[in-house]
Amino acid sequence: MDGFNTRAIHAGQAPDPETGAVVTPIYQVSTYAQDGVGGLRNGYEYSRSGNPTRTALQECLAALEAPGIESARGLAFASGLAAEDTLIRTVLKPGDHVVLPNDAYGGTYRLFKKVAEPWGIDLTTAAVTDPDAIAAAMTPKTKLVWIETPTNPLLNIGDIAAIAEVAHAGGALLVIDNTFASSYLQQPLLLGADVVIHSTTKYLGGHSDVVGGALVVADAELGEQLAYHQNAMGAIAGPFDSWLVMRGIKTLGVRMDRHNDNAAKVVELLEGHAGVGQVFYPGLPSHPNHEVAKKQMSGFGGMVSFRVKAGEQAALDICSATTLFTLGESLGGVESLIEHPGRMTHASVSGSPLEVPNDLVRLSVGIEEADDLIADLEKALH
Numbered sequence: 001m002d003g004f005n006t007r008a009i010h011a012g013q014a015p016d017p018e019t020g021a022v023v024t025p026i027y028q029v030s031t032y033a034q035d036g037v038g039g040l041r042n043g044y045e046y047s048r049s050g051n052p053t054r055t056a057l058q059e060c061l062a063a064l065e066a067p068g069i070e071s072a073r074g075l076a077f078a079s080g081l082a083a084e085d086t087l088i089r090t091v092l093k094p095g096d097h098v099v100l101p102n103d104a105y106g107g108t109y110r111l112f113k114k115v116a117e118p119w120g121i122d123l124t125t126a127a128v129t130d131p132d133a134i135a136a137a138m139t140p141k142t143k144l145v146w147i148e149t150p151t152n153p154l155l156n157i158g159d160i161a162a163i164a165e166v167a168h169a170g171g172a173l174l175v176i177d178n179t180f181a182s183s184y185l186q187q188p189l190l191l192g193a194d195v196v197i198h199s200t201t202k203y204l205g206g207h208s209d210v211v212g213g214a215l216v217v218a219d220a221e222l223g224e225q226l227a228y229h230q231n232a233m234g235a236i237a238g239p240f241d242s243w244l245v246m247r248g249i250k251t252l253g254v255r256m257d258r259h260n261d262n263a264a265k266v267v268e269l270l271e272g273h274a275g276v277g278q279v280f281y282p283g284l285p286s287h288p289n290h291e292v293a294k295k296q297m298s299g300f301g302g303m304v305s306f307r308v309k310a311g312e313q314a315a316l317d318i319c320s321a322t323t324l325f326t327l328g329e330s331l332g333g334v335e336s337l338i339e340h341p342g343r344m345t346h347a348s349v350s351g352s353p354l355e356v357p358n359d360l361v362r363l364s365v366g367i368e369e370a371d372d373l374i375a376d377l378e379k380a381l382h
């Protein structure tokens with residue numbers, strides 16, 4: 001089997017048979033000529049149902065998350081939330097129960113609370129760090145156990161293999177949102193998870209120039225059902241967006257190595273700073289789930305959160321005082337970002353079990369020169 005970086009560059013992306021183009025073209029097309037009624041060329045009929053640029057991305061995604069698993073299937077969507085919605089409406093029906101993480105991307109919680117719950121789905125939140133708590137939260141109607149690891153924004157780690165056992169013992173599927181780790185640092189399907197979700201907007205795209213989502217599964221039948229719903233519901237990734245994500249994926253490995261290195265240096269600065277309280281990073285030996293992170297990740301990623309001792313106003317001031325770290329939502333791009341989760345990405349979970357501390361600052365550490373990032377943060381903390 002080819003290594004990760006080779007698959008990232010070549011899987012699903014053989015040179016174009018027509019011209020030899022080494023990059024998969026953007027098939028900016030809605031419909032395809034048929035050779036007689038029903039005479040489809042390579043199965044292409046209409047671009048909601050299938051598009052060669054999207055096909056290339058989907059094959060690449062499957063090769064990254066489930067190397068060597070023949071039955072694996074990747075599906076690309078218009079956004080991470082479009083992928084989540086398609087999953088929810090494929091595997092759940094009203095009356096079913098879902099266990100959700102108590103620390104998660106705010107938009108995922110909002111989708112469940114404001115869209116899935118009114119549709120008839122019951123929800124319970126549990127700590128991703130505690131497989132026993134997840135087991136206790138399950139009911140005979142639980143169809144999905146859904147976790148993020150690392151979580152957004154508190155960088156908690158769930159033990160994927162242990163939670164897969166708990167979920168399967170109760171007859172549920174395990175869904176892992178792998179956005180924070182990326183396919184390079186963690187492959188949940190190989191650890192027993194059933195479905196991997198990505199917001200490809202983040203590390204997979206990597207350049208803050210596209211919004212997209214993905215689902216990857218190992219089971220052929222589940223893959224068929226999801227592909228059916230992808231077409232029936234229609235939340236597909238368009239050809240140009242698919243191409244941008246594929247272009248990003250080619251450098252995922254080298255970017256993540258650099259994100260890891262830069263984040264480690266930023267963490268060192270924060271740990272030694274008198275104004276900084278708790279630092280949240282799974283690479284820290286003092287992180288409560290460090291051993292689990294070491295076991296299931298090949299690096300600790302570029303996301304770092306920290307609490308500011310002087311409180312919320314000081315945290316807000318720091319967010320406005322950096323120049324290289326751009327104040328903004330989202331994450332996973334080559335450029336560094338800073339944000340205040342309580343007022344920004346996680347404003348929608350205020351008052352819920354997912355509420356975050358108001359003195360929390362979240363960094364998406366980019367791949368600029370580490371010294372410049374450190375100098376920018378030092379100045380802002382001062």
Ligand SMILES: *Cc1c(COP(=O)(O)O)cnc(C)c1O
Pocket residue numbers: 079080081082105107108148152177179180198199200201202211212213
């Ligand atoms: C951004 C994000 C999502 C949602 O993805 P969109 O592409 O914004 O729809 C889901 N999960 C996590 C962890 C995210 O960071």
